[in-house]
Amino acid sequence: MADEFSTRTDPYRRELLAHCYRMLGSVHDAEDLVQETLLRAWRARDSYDESRASMRTWLYRIATNACLTALEQRTRRPLPAGLGGPPGDDPRETLVHGGEVPWLQPIPDALIGDPAEVAAARGSLRLALVAAMQQLPARQRAALVLREALDWPVGQIAQALDMTPAAVNSALQRARKTLSASGIHEDDIAEPDAQRAVVDRYVDAFRKADLTALEKLLADDVIMEMPPMLNWFRGRAHYTEFLAQVFEWNGTDWRMLPLAANGQPAIAAYVRAPEGHYTLHTLQIFTLTGDSITRLTVYQDAEIFTLFDLPAALSE
Numbered sequence: 001m002a003d004e005f006s007t008r009t010d011p012y013r014r015e016l017l018a019h020c021y022r023m024l025g026s027v028h029d030a031e032d033l034v035q036e037t038l039l040r041a042w043r044a045r046d047s048y049d050e051s052r053a054s055m056r057t058w059l060y061r062i063a064t065n066a067c068l069t070a071l072e073q074r075t076r077r078p079l080p081a082g083l084g085g086p087p088g089d090d091p092r093e094t095l096v097h098g099g100e101v102p103w104l105q106p107i108p109d110a111l112i113g114d115p116a117e118v119a120a121a122r123g124s125l126r127l128a129l130v131a132a133m134q135q136l137p138a139r140q141r142a143a144l145v146l147r148e149a150l151d152w153p154v155g156q157i158a159q160a161l162d163m164t165p166a167a168v169n170s171a172l173q174r175a176r177k178t179l180s181a182s183g184i185h186e187d188d189i190a191e192p193d194a195q196r197a198v199v200d201r202y203v204d205a206f207r208k209a210d211l212t213a214l215e216k217l218l219a220d221d222v223i224m225e226m227p228p229m230l231n232w233f234r235g236r237a238h239y240t241e242f243l244a245q246v247f248e249w250n251g252t253d254w255r256m257l258p259l260a261a262n263g264q265p266a267i268a269a270y271v272r273a274p275e276g277h278y279t280l281h282t283l284q285i286f287t288l289t290g291d292s293i294t295r296l297t298v299y300q301d302a303e304i305f306t307l308f309d310l311p312a313a314l315s316e
Helices: 004-025 027-043 055-071 115-125 127-133 140-149 153-162 166-182 192-207 211-216 234-250 302-307
Strands: 218-225 233-235 254-261 265-274 277-288 293-297
Touching: 004 027, 004 055, 004 115, 004 127, 004 140, 055 140, 055 153, 115 127, 115 140, 115 277, 127 140, 127 166, 127 233, 127 277, 127 293, 140 166, 153 166, 153 218, 192 211, 192 254, 192 265, 192 277, 192 293, 211 234, 218 234, 233 234, 233 277, 254 277
Parallel strands: 218 293
Antiparallel strands: 218 233, 254 265, 265 277, 277 293
């Protein structure tokens, strides 16, 4: 019986992980909640009625309610720009660590599924969108995910969340208003090949320490943030001035590994160490609109490095 249950539920593991990640903003928490979902499903297997709901729908209901329960005991996971403080006006100011802030984690595309699955999900998994959704109350967040990411009808959402259809529509209206105020728009997504081409040009300019070329790739109001640091900056001038400082601190000899996170292009940056090898420095995730970089989220966190299975050093 256990083997039969696994056969029926295993095909949904990856999409359930993406669903729980959208809700929680943490890969590790999402993995735990997928396990909790499957445990709850196993315990309730005798009550499952396939004439009333597909296995997929049933599992999503369980996962959503497991996430809502978890969110009762968790604080939201922000990015630095979402904490409410103004951007820094001096890119050479001292970096301030955020202490115990539970930062939003990126999710490796490899955990989401094959390229087709990633392409289908990338709009709803964008780092900036998941960060903005952290501002929403849990039930608004759940209603929006079920409606926008899964295309569930309002009646089905109401049944899953034990709400009236009118209450669901009200929750969706408030959630969309909050996201609109944050500047998140679905049609901002550039095609993957176009995004990667821009990032390739960025990498080439970065390795040459060519600040002029780097600046040309940036949107006017580009955001740079660096969790776990509280500092964040807005605008081309501040961005390039901060990069100038990075080159002063670390030198100009770098290697980059192409990656993908949240359906977005990313790189792992390695800097030349005195011993001659290249040491892992940061994971960098790019948000693009058209052919301009609008946001760079830079992680310098051992837990994130492990999540992406990044080598600590490169020989060349």
